[in-house]
Amino acid sequence: EYQLDMSRIQSGGETVGTVLLAFDVTEQEYAERNRREFTANVSHELKTPLQGIVGSAELIQSGMVKPEDMPRFVGHIHDEASRMVTLVEDIIRLSQLDEGDAMPTETVDLLALSQEAVANLQDAAAKRRVSLSVDGDHAPVTGVRRLLYEVIFNLCDNAIKYNVPDGTVKVQVSSENGISSVTVSDTGIGIAPEHQSRVFERFYRVDKSHSKASGGTGLGLSIVKHAVQYHHGDIRLTSKPGEGTVIRITFPAAAR
Ligand code: ADP
Numbered sequence: 072e073y074q075l076d077m078s079r080i081q082s083g084g085e086t087v088g089t090v091l092l093a094f095d096v097t098e099q100e101y102a103e104r105n106r107r108e109f110t111a112n113v114s115h116e117l118k119t120p121l122q123g124i125v126g127s128a129e130l131i132q133s134g135m136v137k138p139e140d141m142p143r144f145v146g147h148i149h150d151e152a153s154r155m156v157t158l159v160e161d162i163i164r165l166s167q168l169d170e171g172d173a174m175p176t177e178t179v180d181l182l183a184l185s186q187e188a189v190a191n192l193q194d195a196a197a198k199r200r201v202s203l204s205v206d207g208d209h210a211p212v213t214g215v216r217r218l219l220y221e222v223i224f225n226l227c228d229n230a231i232k233y234n235v236p237d238g239t240v241k242v243q244v245s246s247e248n249g250i251s252s253v254t255v256s257d258t259g260i261g262i263a264p265e266h267q268s269r270v271f272e273r274f275y276r277v278d279k280s281h282s283k284a285s286g287g288t289g290l291g292l293s294i295v296k297h298a299v300q301y302h303h304g305d306i307r308l309t310s311k312p313g314e315g316t317v318i319r320i321t322f323p324a325a326a327r
Contacts, residue, residue: 222294241255250324
């Protein structure tokens, strides 16, 4: 992989030439740069809610908060602290996957997991006037139950969060030709082509304010991708802005 850098040579305010530099970016440098970027992102993402917490606590301490405003301030501290907990949990999950720690596996039915995830998300869906349903066949996979549950939960959660009022989310499970799969289709806002491959990157969000308002950390899809790869599976995304998104995950089927 090469990194290109172009510099203009200027003389008296005029461009008289250009120099093109090509650097060979080795795998190692690339990983190193990713790590630095990740640390910078984490620090920033943690600092913002912390500043909110410290600010609110200082105002309360100073006695400047009226009693009737107290619940609002305490609520704010609670929300910001919860944000940090979610973020730290996501970071721990990612680092476990990065380390490739061996986790105990068992035969898991993707249909049962999908039904469980959908049941746990019905309230969230109803709040946004989104209809959420699941159907299909039993689909056995050898894997880490908790991770596979999180994968399906995350995909459904996104499909609800980035939907429109009166939209729908359909989860279709199947197992054929030695492949077990889950397809999550939504009628939501969709993802423009230039963002489609990038949404799996850590902290990448198409619309930061929408993501934050729905409690997103920007780590969900990168955890999903890692967890799918951990199970030797595959993930495919197709999407059309204004129409919706379909994400399909496939795994080698386990013997029934
Ligand atoms: P977040 O915590 O922001 O939801 P994710 O990693 O889960 O982070 O997703 C990254 C970004 O991809 C989101 O911020 C959103 O912009 C976009 N995205 C994910 N799922 C969908 C979807 N079903 N429809 C539209 N956009 C989506």
